Amino acid sequence: MAKVKLNVKVLRYNPDTDKKPYWKTYELETEDDVTILDVLNEIHWNIDGTLAYRRSCRSAICGSCAMKVNGRNVLACETGLHQFNSHKLKIEPLPGFKIIKDLVVDLDEFFAKLERILPYLILKKPTPDKEFLQSPQDFDKIQEAAMCILCGSCTSSCPSLWANEDYLGPAALLKAYRFIFDSRDDGTDERLDIINDRNGIWRCHTIFNCMEACPKDIKITEYLSRLKVKATENSI
Amino acid sequence: MYKRTFIFDPGYYKFVGSWAWILHRLSGLGLIFYLSLHIWVINSLTMGEESFTRVTTFLNSPVFKILEVGLWGIIMFHAFNGVRIVFVDFFKGSLFHKKLFFAMISIAFVLWAIGSYLLLSHISW
Numbered sequence: 001m002a003k004v005k006l007n008v009k010v011l012r013y014n015p016d017t018d019k020k021p022y023w024k025t026y027e028l029e030t031e032d033d034v035t036i037l038d039v040l041n042e043i044h045w046n047i048d049g050t051l052a053y054r055r056s057c058r059s060a061i062c063g064s065c066a067m068k069v070n071g072r073n074v075l076a077c078e079t080g081l082h083q084f085n086s087h088k089l090k091i092e093p094l095p096g097f098k099i100i101k102d103l104v105v106d107l108d109e110f111f112a113k114l115e116r117i118l119p120y121l122i123l124k125k126p127t128p129d130k131e132f133l134q135s136p137q138d139f140d141k142i143q144e145a146a147m148c149i150l151c152g153s154c155t156s157s158c159p160s161l162w163a164n165e166d167y168l169g170p171a172a173l174l175k176a177y178r179f180i181f182d183s184r185d186d187g188t189d190e191r192l193d194i195i196n197d198r199n200g201i202w203r204c205h206t207i208f209n210c211m212e213a214c215p216k217d218i219k220i221t222e223y224l225s226r227l228k229v230k231a232t233e234n235s236i
Numbered sequence: 237m238y239k240r241t242f243i244f245d246p247g248y249y250k251f252v253g254s255w256a257w258i259l260h261r262l263s264g265l266g267l268i269f270y271l272s273l274h275i276w277v278i279n280s281l282t283m284g285e286e287s288f289t290r291v292t293t294f295l296n297s298p299v300f301k302i303l304e305v306g307l308w309g310i311i312m313f314h315a316f317n318g319v320r321i322v323f324v325d326f327f328k329g330s331l332f333h334k335k336l337f338f339a340m341i342s343i344a345f346v347l348w349a350i351g352s353y354l355l356l357s358h359i360s361w
Contacts, residue, residue: 013238021238071250095248098237106237159254162242206324208253208333221253222330229326 004032004087008039010051011092013099021099024048036069036076039089040103053103060215063151067103068092073153073213094156110152113168117176117194122187138183145178145223147216154210154220160203167203168195170210170220177223180230189234196231204228252334256317263314270307305352312344312351 006028013021026043034042037055044051053076054064060078067076069091070084081087097105148171155161155169168176176195179185195201201224210220248254280291294300320340323329329336 015237021240071248095240095242098239100237157248159242159248159257205257206253206321206330206333207257208251208330209248211330212248212251212253219330221324221333222328225325225328225330 002032003029004081005029006039006081006087006089008043008089008091010043010102012051012102014050014101030081032081034081036067036074036079036081036089036091037065039081040076040091051103052101061149063149066094066151066153066156066215068095073157073215075151075153075215078215094152096156096158096162097152105152105156107152109165110155110169110171111150113155113172114150114175117168117172117179117191118187119175119179121179121182121185122190123184124186132184134183141181141183142178144218145174145181148174148178148218149216151215153213153215157209157213159207159209160205164199164203166199168200170204170224173201173204173224173227174218174220177227180227188230192231192234195227196235201227201231252337256320256333256337259313260317260321263310263317266307266310267314270310301356304355308351308355309344309348312348313341316340316344 006026008026008028009023010026011021012018012024026047028039028042028047030039030042037058040051040053040055044053053067055077056062056064058065058077060075063075065076066073068074069076069079069089071090073094076091091103093099093103093105097107097110100106150171152171154174155171158167158170161167161169173195176191180188180191204221204224206221206225208221211218214220249258277291277295280287317337317340320329320333320336323336324333
């Protein structure tokens with residue numbers, strides 16, 4: 001462990017006083033093995049208490065602290081200083097979402113889109129009396145997709161979403177994949193109707209920003225490609 | 237609330253996927269431009285032999301030879317990145333899309349170099 005001097009640029013915005021976001025630079029000294037969230041805490045607790053950001057679990061599982069650091073969407077709590085070559089940090093809110101204050105973005109639309117694809121098990125067959133069994137092979141199809149923590153990193157990194165706010169976005173489509181390819185689910189047709197739309201799956205141009213951004217390393221584009229094949233097969 | 241607009245976010249354009257996408261779009265626009273030019277040339281046929289000869293003589297100038305080499309490059313990139321997209325969409329190409337991009341670019345580059353040599357040395361098939 002050693003002390004390092006950090007130069008941290010943060011995009012600040014206060015809706016009550018600012019017309020536009022602006023960059024504010026903080027100089028501080030920390031240990032070299034801390035995370036980005038520790039750096040933000042240090043600023044918030046000891047330097048500038050007005051800095052707003054979301055955090056909760058600090059274990060990379062709640063998805064609250066997703067933000068853009070040095071050009072890439074990450075979870076602040078799991079991203080260490082050692083992952084960057086320089087001691088200069090550039091921290092900004094997730095791109096593509098509306099800024100409420102500083103690093104806090106508006107996720108209402110993000111979750112509204114998630115709700116649109118019916119993110120729950122739809123059953124048309126009678127519910128079994130005991131456990132609902134699924135073979136390991138069937139579970140493998142959805143295991144990775146089910147690991148999504150809904151942090152919004154992928155959706156906000158997608159150029160298709162920057163160009164068109166109505167696009168469902170990778171996170172919602174990944175959730176659609178998770179249920180459409182679930183062997184227990186019976187809602188495939190309803191969901192395919194929703195995503196096989198001009199603002200649905202076909203806005204994905206395989207740009208791969210979502211896969212660069214995903215903190216859980218989910219192969220989002222691959223699952224979206226399978227959805228495209230499924231949607232095509234279903235409409236033939 | 238403040239809505240930032242992103243037409244070009246430099247942060248995310250350091251990744252292979254973004255560049256492949258942008259170059260694919262730009263090369264597509266280039267091909268549309270070429271197609272219009274092509275239709276204009278063919279159109280001169282309908283106005284008689286003299287007109288067609290005048291247009292083709294104009295197109296045989298060195299400047300157009302250089303442009304043809306560029307066009308060939310655009311076609312090669314667009315075609316082979318298109319093959320990459322087919323792999324991504326149908327054959328799990330997402331799992332190795334970066335390697336696939338560089339492989340396709342290499343093939344496109346070799347074919348571009350051969351084609352350019354043939355174009356510039358005035359050899360016709």
